[in-house]
Amino acid sequence: DIQMTQSPSSVSASVGDTVTITCRASQDIANWLAWYQQKPGKAPKLLIYLASNLQSGVPSRFSGSGSGTDFTLTISSLQPEDFATYYCQQANNFPVTFGGGTRVEIK
Amino acid sequence: QLQLQESGPGLVKPSETLSLTCTVSGGSISSSTYYWEWIRQPPGKGLEWIGSIYYSGTTYYNLSLKSRVTLSVDTSKNQFSLKLSSVTAADTAVYYCARRNGGNKNWFDPWGQGNLVTVSS
Numbered sequence: 001d002i003q004m005t006q007s008p009s010s011v012s013a014s015v016g017d018t019v020t021i022t023c024r025a026s027q028d029i030a031n032w033l034a035w036y037q038q039k040p041g042k043a044p045k046l047l048i049y050l051a052s053n054l055q056s057g058v059p060s061r062f063s064g065s066g067s068g069t070d071f072t073l074t075i076s077s078l079q080p081e082d083f084a085t086y087y088c089q090q091a092n093n094f095p096v097t098f099g100g101g102t103r104v105e106i107k
Numbered sequence: 108q109l110q111l112q113e114s115g116p117g118l119v120k121p122s123e124t125l126s127l128t129c130t131v132s133g134g135s136i137s138s139s140t141y142y143w144e145w146i147r148q149p150p151g152k153g154l155e156w157i158g159s160i161y162y163s164g165t166t167y168y169n170l171s172l173k174s175r176v177t178l179s180v181d182t183s184k185n186q187f188s189l190k191l192s193s194v195t196a197a198d199t200a201v202y203y204c205a206r207r208n209g210g211n212k213n214w215f216d217p218w219g220q221g222n223l224v225t226v227s228s
Contacts, residue, residue, distance in 0.1 A: 034214035043203055043218035044154065055216065087154060091213035095169045098154040 002026050002090050006099035012107040013078050021073040021102045023066075023088035031067045032092035038101075039084045048073065049091070075104070109134040111204050111219035118225050119198075125191040125224055129204030136185045137162045142207045143187045144215055145178065147200040155200075159207065160187055194226045 003026035013019050023033065031051040036044035046055045048064040051071055061076045075082055083106050088099040115127035129143070136143060145157040158168040160178040168176050177190040191198060201223045205215035 032211075032213070036215075043205075043221050044215075045218070046214060046216035049212070049214045089154075089214065091211075094156075094159075094167060094213070095171075096156045096213050098156075100153050 004099040010103040012105045014107045017078045019075045023071040025069045029090045029092035034089045035073045036087045113219045113222035127189045131185045144205045145189045146203045149200045199226045
């Protein structure tokens with residue numbers, strides 16, 4: 001199975017900050033990567049697919065980049081509703097696997 | 108828009124079988140475009156893909172659970188189901204159903220709200 005490693009596991013930030021989350025795959029997955037946002041007690045919500053494609057309805061302050069084994073999710077101008085946990089997921093092959101999550105907390 | 112809703116018991120005894128159903132509304136489960144998924148999340152932990160079913164009944168399972176998992180689909184009811192046998196406390200989790208596009212588009216959207224299943228005597 002492909003292992004997905006996210007860092008940091010948590011980050012404290014203020015409204016208006018820019019936050020960057022990193023995801024590393026244990027092998028080359030090209031651009032077959034998705035990012036999700038999960039709020040407490042809710043299901044994950046798809047933000048980005050194919051590493052950099054914004055899902056319909058997702059604000060443009062979210063962006064993704066990377067290919068191969070190293071990927072980044074950037075949240076620009078952090079908003080109160082962005083405080084949540086973020087997961088990456090490799091979509092290259094089965095079983096699909098997820099990163100351990102990054103919790104974005106209010107500073 | 109498409110909505111998914113899990114249903115089933117919230118408490119299952121050790122060694123018994125966990126059974127959940129996902130009802131799809133706002134779209135047909137018989138669409139040739141999509142696959143239907145189960146994903147779980149133990150309390151406070153990360154996400155684990157369980158398996159996938161196509162409307163025709165074709166299934167794909169996570170090998171780590173394959174010996175205990177059975178997925179089925181009922182197109183007449185627009186539902187698909189999960190059975191997980193011989194459960195232990197390690198199977199305590201929120202179980203989500205979700206939709207996946209076919210054709211290598213292996214990401215999940217939308218998701219159901221989740222069903223917490225606790226394994227305890």
